[in-house]
Amino acid sequence: MVEGVQQRALELFRRLARQAPRPALDRWLAARLREAFALPGCPLCRLLEEKERRLLPALLWEQVNDPATAARLVASRGFCWEHAWALVPAGAAVHSHLGVALLLERLLRDAYRTCPDQAALDDWLRPRAPCPVCQWLAEAEQTLLQGAAELLRHDPLLLRTQPGLPCRPHAAALFPLLPAALRRTWEARCTAACATWAPDDQLAHAFGRRPWALPVFSQPPEHCPDCSAAPSGDGRLWQWLGTAERVVAQPAPAEQCLGHACQTVPGERWRSDLRQLLDDLAAFIAAHDYRFRGALTPAQRTSWLRAIARLVGTVPAAGAHERRAPPTV
Ligand SMILES: [Zn+2]
Ligand SMILES: [Zn+2]
Ligand SMILES: [Zn+2]
Numbered sequence: 271m272v273e274g275v276q277q278r279a280l281e282l283f284r285r286l287a288r289q290a291p292r293p294a295l296d297r298w299l300a301a302r303l304r305e306a307f308a309l310p311g312c313p314l315c316r317l318l319e320e321k322e323r324r325l326l327p328a329l330l331w332e333q334v335n336d337p338a339t340a341a342r343l344v345a346s347r348g349f350c351w352e353h354a355w356a357l358v359p360a361g362a363a364v365h366s367h368l369g370v371a372l373l374l375e376r377l378l379r380d381a382y383r384t385c386p387d388q389a390a391l392d393d394w395l396r397p398r399a400p401c402p403v404c405q406w407l408a409e410a411e412q413t414l415l416q417g418a419a420e421l422l423r424h425d426p427l428l429l430r431t432q433p434g435l436p437c438r439p440h441a442a443a444l445f446p447l448l449p450a451a452l453r454r455t456w457e458a459r460c461t462a463a464c465a466t467w468a469p470d471d472q473l474a475h476a477f478g479r480r481p482w483a484l485p486v487f488s489q490p491p492e493h494c495p496d497c498s499a500a501p502s503g504d505g506r507l508w509q510w511l512g513t514a515e516r517v518v519a520q521p522a523p524a525e526q527c528l529g530h531a532c533q534t535v536p537g538e539r540w541r542s543d544l545r546q547l548l549d550d551l552a553a554f555i556a557a558h559d560y561r562f563r564g565a566l567t568p569a570q571r572t573s574w575l576r577a578i579a580r581l582v583g584t585v586p587a588a589g590a591h592e593r594r595a596p597p598t599v
Pocket of ligand 3: 494495496497498526527528529530583584588
């Protein structure tokens with residue numbers, strides 16, 4: 271008797287669940303997407319860029335000394351190439367690169383302490399977790415794609431009448447969620463508009479948004495000869511790197527990034543180079559104490575920037591997240 275009642279209740283629940291309407295689009299998300307469609311460029315890239323530019327300064331502002339963040343960053347071996355270089359503008363946004371120095375000093379010290387040789391360094395450079403910023407942005411991207419698809423199904427005119435136009439990678443992710451007519455609309459708009467786009471707009475349309483920061487080749491903090499000699503790769507980061515300034519104004523000291531250091535034979539110099547960088551970073555950090563009197567050397571002043579170059583290299587080829595899985599959009 272009781273079992274029969276339970277069976278009927280379960281049946282009823284299943285029937286109601288099948289009839290349940292799709293969850294309504296979040297009003298705040300819909301408003302943000304509408305605002306982004308009202309501006310030129312890809313609305314999804316725009317919102318992801320905004321999120322990225324809030325996340326990293328917030329991390330530098332609030333979480334540098336948080337033990338859970340420190341453990342997470344050791345697991346991921348810091349950030350991917352794109353987000354390691356984004357620490358340059360993120361530090362500027364919080365008016366100090368002390369947070370960058372503290373985060374990277376901890377990581378590089380871990381590499382120095384736990385890697386007596388190249389084989390150990392090669393193993394250390396295998397991330398145990400994804401880049402945290404990439405992970406946060408991937409989750410946000412899924413929400414934005416679902417939201418944009420829902421919005422466009424309700425209001426297809428957005429794609430016809432508003433300046434915003436999804437870039438090719440985001441359009442490809444949206445098409446399976448949209449009626450075929452909207453795909454034809456997108457293609458017609460691309461054909462009509464692409465002749466008027468500037469080169470950067472064309473690149474953003476074909477490959478996705480420009481990274482927040484690219485290494486400034488005219489003022490290299492140091493220079494990894496293997497990064498400079500690396501053949502160009504494919505994908506968004508390499509495409510945008512091709513537009514970066516590459517004039518070397520003055521000779522920079524040659525110091526290999528960690529990814530290339532573990533491929534060189536013989537490879538003992540990386541440990542003494544890393545020891546020197548750790549000393550410079552310690553001096554840079556100590557100089558932020560209000561009791562500090564004295565002056566930093568140029569190498570100590572730029573140590574936080576050299577730490578980025580040492581950890582991920584100046585091209586997206588040898589960092590922990592890039593050397594086995596080339597970056598894609
Ligand atoms: Zn896009
Ligand atoms: Zn990343
Ligand atoms: Zn390198």
